[in-house]
Amino acid sequence: MKKMLTDGQLLESSAAMPEKAIVHDVLTTVKIGIVNSNLMTAFTGVWLALFLTGADFRASLSSILLVLIGTAMVIAGGCSLNNFIDRDIDVLMERTQERPSATGKLRGKTVLIMGFSLSIVGLLALFAVSAVAGWFGLFGLLVYVLVYTLWLKRSTTMNTVIGSAAGAVPPIIGWAAIDPSLNSPVPWILFLVLFLWQPPHFLALAMKRVEEYRRAGIPMLPVIAGFDVTMRQMISYVAVLIPTSLLLYSLGPVYTIGASLLGFAWLGLAIYGLKTKETIKWAKMMFVYSLNYMTLLFLLMVISIIF
Structure with a gap:
């Protein structure tokens, strides 16, 4: 049987709920x-x-x-x-x-x-x-x-x-x-890496939510130019991002190999979008991969400098 709550416990629970709601709203x-x-x-x-x-x-x-x-x-x-x-x-x-x-x-x-x-x-x-x-x-x-x-x-x-x-x-x-x-050129390269990473990341999101952006009147590229143009631009950004990320080759082989694998895997996925008919599903895959790419790439930077 479930334990019965006392009046005091009920009051404490109800008081805690608004506090949690406020914290959630702020976050x-x-x-x-x-x-x-x-x-x-x-x-x-x-x-x-x-x-x-x-x-x-x-x-x-x-x-x-x-x-x-x-x-x-x-x-x-x-x-x-x-x-x-x-x-x-x-x-x-x-x-x-x-x-x-x-x-x-x-x-x-x-x-x-x-x-x-x-x-x-x-x-x-x-x-x-x-x-x-x-x-x-x-x-x-x-x-x-x-x-x-x-x-x-x-x-x-x-x-x-x-x-x-x-x-x-x-x-x-x-x-x-x-x-x-x-x-040092390093902070500027980091800037370029993040600058090039963001368009394919957010364009993937815009493709996923294209009808919502259209309803809100926001001129995202998929809304104005369509999916084909958007996909080709995403491929271009990822293709330029790969050599840019490899400018940090001085961090060592762990980073260089890891960045290459992450980058070319993303480029392969981006190119696959031109052939698949499940465009929205592909956009979701691109969005998720972009998050993992950024997290793993910067984790590699942190780890590689130690070795």
Whole structure:
């Protein structure tokens, strides 16, 4: 038999539910998945800078913690502002219609204040580490909120491409915490890798959700140009991404071999899209593979530098 709950336990349980709901709504609004993935790339920038510049880990520990906290807060703030701006179109898409900013669980004013507060505190943390880290944090925030969300997203198919600059800066921010001079080509290569990775990743998502984007009036490439053009562009980005990722061959054979296998496997899957009739299924496969590719590639960077 199930154990009966006392009145006190019932009250405690009912009180805990709103707290959990609030936490869930906040984490959804700041897009915690995006925060975590960007933190991984920022940490990779820190990690490679530590090893390749010979910096002392213990002496740099406070800078490392501060740059990671600052990066997380700036990204969380930018995502909150994105949700505030997009709450009118989010209700039109199945993927986003349950966002607290779209349902009204969090008022627009609350989301706006949260976005500005997180962004400002995060930028202050980055500037405390180094001016270079702070300026790149501000650059990424402005590109994501003003250039991408407010302007390009609703006006051109180039939204994904130009907006990719925002998602590519975390490794540079991480590197700048250790080496603000940015004289090494490594942080710039990391930027290019992430810049080239994002279009095929987001175009795969746009193909999966093409009817939702069409209903919301967002001019994603599959909506405007169709699937064939979109697939060929995705192939082009993956093809250029492979040699770009291999510019980091100095990290050693473990990375070079692993990056080659991951890249050519993705290219093979991309080309397969031209032959298959199950386009949506293929787009889902491309989307999932892109996530695994990025995670494994940056994990290889972290591991390879040790050996």
